Amino acid sequence: MKHLKVYTKQDVLAHTTVRRFETKIGERIQVVKDAKELEESLQNSNARYVILGVSEFLGSKANLAIGDSASIWLPFLKSFLNVQSNDFLEGGEMLLLGHFDFSDLAHVIEQSARSFDEKVDAYRHAVNIIDDEVEQIIHIITQNKKLPIVIGGGQNNAYPCIKGAAKGWFKSGVIPFAQINAINVDARADYGPLEGRHSGNAFRYAEEDGYLEKYCVIGLHENQIQQNVWMDIVNNPFIDCITFEDIFLHEKRTFQEAIDHATEFTIDTLCGIELDLGSVQNQFSLAGFPTGITAMQARQYVFFSAIDSQPAYLHISEGDINTFDKWNEAANGSLISYLVTDFIKAILQGY
Secondary structure (H helix, E strand, C coil), rough: CCEEECHHHHHHHCCCCCCCCCCCCCHHHHHCCCHHHHHHHHHCCCCCEEEEEEECCCHHHHCCCCCCCCCHHHHHHHHHEEEEECCCCCCCCEEEEEEEECCCCCCCCHHHHHCHHHHHHHHHHHHHHHHHHHHHHHHHHHHCEEEEECCCCCCHHHHHHHHHHHHHHHHHHCCCCCCCEEECCCCCCCCCCCCCCCCCCHHHHHHCCEEEEEEECCCCCCCCHHHHHHHHCCCCCCCEEHHHHHHHHCCCCCHHHHHHHHHCCCCCEEEEEEEHHHHHHCEEEEECCCEEEEEHHHHHHHHHHHCCCEEEEEECCEEECCCCCCHHHHHHHHHHHHHHHHHHHHHHHCC
């Protein structure tokens, strides 16, 4: 895992604004005591939740997207570490592991690829490297019975999250087979063809490799689903979806009922909870759709999914920032911070 930067307490405090008469999450959160003995340090920590950043945009570029899904980690970190430590969430139950930085791979591709097709092929090859490293750390976290919370990068990282969590929770003895379920709020299904790894086919690869059993998508946009993928979904008893239009236009069920359906469909084993920020209206993201769920509905989804399922991990992906709009940058980071704290509070407080 040569691309993983493990944080020290000094790294954490560098992003924490310390004030008299206040205590911030950044002052309470745990870090790895010895980066050279990473697994042993995780084993010895009493933290239940491990937070990890993935700063990469290669998976999205490999899917012909524009934008920079590597950019959201730092705004999140600045917001999250300055959340107040209080009776609602103290902070000591979490460990901030660090973040992956794959910028060297991007640099080599940008400097070396001689054509558009060559660049796309290189991006897809690089995603395999990302898959291996992210899977390895998720495996280590979960085999020690800790819940990973993964922030940043493209939706391609759902694949190593699923694979790593399935293998890790199996090795820990929590599940009988190295296979889990997943719920995703997303305008797209990300169940595209097996054409090389990218952000649009993470769940297809996870299913093909045997690590994903059931998958449910909430809020799928009718305008964004390819016909062949749609047919694959409707003909697969282990995949279900509820379209955005069925919830908000046709009003066949409420958003809360859609969440309830997804958690019931996947309740039989551990379940990865996925949220693509492109599904949230007015959030600066890679997808940039003009319509979507509200920020409050995103919070409700994460909160109720944490309560009503058996979470294997939380993964928030496809965030981007507008470098010319500092308010937008802070707002995106703050929303993700709320989503993470909602997830942890839902479990800790036993709602």
